[in-house]
Amino acid sequence: MDSMTRTLTTLGHRAPDRVPLFLLTNLQGPKALGLTPKAHFADARNVIESQIRLAARYQSDCLFPFSYASLEIEAWGGESIFIDDGPPNAGAPIIQRPEDILRLTPPSIDAARCLHPSLEAIAALKAHFGASIPIIGTIVSPFSLPAMQMGMGAYLDLIYERPDLWARLMEINEVFGVAWANAQLQAGATAICYFDPVSSPTMLPPALYRQTGHVVARRVLPQIKGPTATHFASGLALPVLDEVIATGTAALGVSALEDLGALKAAARGRLSLLGALNGVEMRRWTPAEAEAAVKANIAALAPGGGFILSDNHGEIPWQVEDETLLAISEAARRWGQYPLTWVDDERG
Numbered sequence: 001m002d003s004m005t006r007t008l009t010t011l012g013h014r015a016p017d018r019v020p021l022f023l024l025t026n027l028q029g030p031k032a033l034g035l036t037p038k039a040h041f042a043d044a045r046n047v048i049e050s051q052i053r054l055a056a057r058y059q060s061d062c063l064f065p066f067s068y069a070s071l072e073i074e075a076w077g078g079e080s081i082f083i084d085d086g087p088p089n090a091g092a093p094i095i096q097r098p099e100d101i102l103r104l105t106p107p108s109i110d111a112a113r114c115l116h117p118s119l120e121a122i123a124a125l126k127a128h129f130g131a132s133i134p135i136i137g138t139i140v141s142p143f144s145l146p147a148m149q150m151g152m153g154a155y156l157d158l159i160y161e162r163p164d165l166w167a168r169l170m171e172i173n174e175v176f177g178v179a180w181a182n183a184q185l186q187a188g189a190t191a192i193c194y195f196d197p198v199s200s201p202t203m204l205p206p207a208l209y210r211q212t213g214h215v216v217a218r219r220v221l222p223q224i225k226g227p228t229a230t231h232f233a234s235g236l237a238l239p240v241l242d243e244v245i246a247t248g249t250a251a252l253g254v255s256a257l258e259d260l261g262a263l264k265a266a267a268r269g270r271l272s273l274l275g276a277l278n279g280v281e282m283r284r285w286t287p288a289e290a291e292a293a294v295k296a297n298i299a300a301l302a303p304g305g306g307f308i309l310s311d312n313h314g315e316i317p318w319q320v321e322d323e324t325l326l327a328i329s330e331a332a333r334r335w336g337q338y339p340l341t342w343v344d345d346e347r348g
Contacts, residue, residue, distance in 0.1 A: 003061035003133040004190075007308065011227075011250055011272050015305040019298055019336030022136075022274065022310040023060040023325060025051075026067065027087060027318045038082040041067040044120035051125055055133070058329045061308075063129065065121040066138045066315075069195065072180070073148050075112035076104075086318045095150035098162050101169045106176040109183045119187040126188025134191060136229075137184030141196035142173030142220060143213040155198075159212060170216055178223045185226040192228045194221065194249065195314060200235025202255075209240055217247040229253065229274060234313040238263050245271050256281075256312040260300035264307075272306045277328070279311040283319040287327035294331035299343045302336065309336065 001009070001017045009016035029050030030040035040046045047065050055063060070080040070090040079091035095101060109115060125135055140148070146155040146169060158166050181192045198204060199213030221228050230244055231253030237244060238259060244252055245267075254263060254275030267273055276297055285293065294309065301307040309332050316325070335342065 004131055006061055007134050010305055010308055013269050013272065013304070013306045015338040018338060019302045019332060020061040020308045021059070021329060021332040021336070022062045022064075022308050023054075023058050023329070024062075024064045024066070024136075024311060024315055025054045025058065025060070025325070026064055026315060028054055028316065028320075028325070031318065036082070036084050037068070037086075037088065041071075042117065044117040044124065047117065047121040048124045048128075051121070052128065055129075058325050059333070060329070062134045062136050063125050064136050065118060065125060066136070066193075067118055069140055070148060071114060071118070072140050072145060072176075074114040075107045075176070075180075076149065077107075078149075087315065090148040093148075093150045093154070095146070095154070095169075098154075098158055098165050101165045101172075104169070104172055106172045106179070109179050115180065115183075119183060122184055122187040122189050135189050136191060136193055137181065137187075137189030138193045138195060139177050139181045139184075141194050141199070141213070141217065142170055142177040143216040144196050144198040145173050145177070147198055152198075159208070166212075174216065174220050177220055181224045181226075181228075185224070189226070191226055191250070192224055193253075193314065194224075194228050194230045195233055196230055197233035197235050199240070200232035200237060200255075201239045202232070202235035206239045206243075210243060214240070214243045214247070217244075217249075221247050221249060231274075231314045234279070238266065241266050241271070251308065253310075253314055254301070254312060260297070264301050264303075268304060268306065272308065273301055274308040274310050275312045276301065277309070277311045279313045279315070279317050279320070282311065282324060283317055283321075285324050285327075287323060290324050290327035291331040291335075294328055295335050298332075298335050298340065299346065303340055303343060305338075 006016040068087045073090045078094045080088040082088040229251035230249040251272040256278035
């Protein structure tokens with residue numbers, strides 16, 4: 001099977017030839033070309049070249065031309081603060097007072113030139129690889145974006161104290177999020193990763209999620225003209241799994257801290273799972289430890305299909321060594337071959 005067929009078989013809750021491996025190597029791109037993140041992501045040609053190199057080196061089953069989350073804040077007129085060994089952070093909040101929300105209008109994708117290198121990279125990778133491998137586009141969910149637009153503390157205050165302004169912010173964020181997702185799909189992305197960390201029970205009480213982030217996702221995801229995967233960026237999901245499934249998303253990013261057995265049982269045949277390699281611990285893994293982690297995740301989540309092996313955050317840290325990623329790739333090919341007879345053998 002090629003990567004696309006392998007992934008689609010998995011998303012159909014069937015067993016492909018082996019477990020798909022999604023190595024989300026956006027931060028390894030600058031390292032591969034000897035560039036800083038700022039220089040790398042400023043030019044689509046760099047992203048194209050690094051994704052082609054890394055796909056060949058690690059044999060990943062997806063391409064991930066994602067740059068960094070605060071790129072969306074740049075589209076709204078804010079700034080990113082860059083460092084040389086990791087992702088940038090959003091600069092000063094663009095919303096200083098709740099009333100500032102009333103003056104905001106959704107950025108135009110055409111006018112937001114900071115977004116254009118990402119679209120160029122997607123289009124070029126699509127032209128290079130065709131339909132043989134999934135190309136993953138990304139958006140920060142309209143519900144989670146305010147954590148960067150105004151800061152997390154101020155955003156929680158807004159939710160509780162100014163539901164009228166919260167509703168207005170969701171309205172304009174949703175217009176932008178849908179447009180940004182569909183622009184990536186039009187450029188050639190196969191699917192959209194809907195990063196929604198604030199919706200995780202790690203961040204928000206499930207009852208509040210059901211009234212807020214869940215409602216937003218149910219409005220937004222049907223407007224995205226392609227498949228989506230929801231990612232809580234290493235946050236837990238099991239307490240709201242039924243609600244996530246109800247949004248119509250095709251897959252869910254899985255935290256390394258989740259009860260993997262319980263999550264697999266609850267999701268089986270209903271929702272595909274993606275994860276759950278611990279990206280923080282990965283920075284210190286030996287090749288043997290990487291192989292052991294791959295085996296453990298495959299044993300817990302892969303039987304019967306419906307599982308894509310990946311990191312648990314949606315972005316492999318800069319500090320992860322090349323030999324570790326090679327060990328993950330090799331272990332995925334060795335232990336991910338279906339049928340997974342070794343899993344039953346080890347369980348006795």
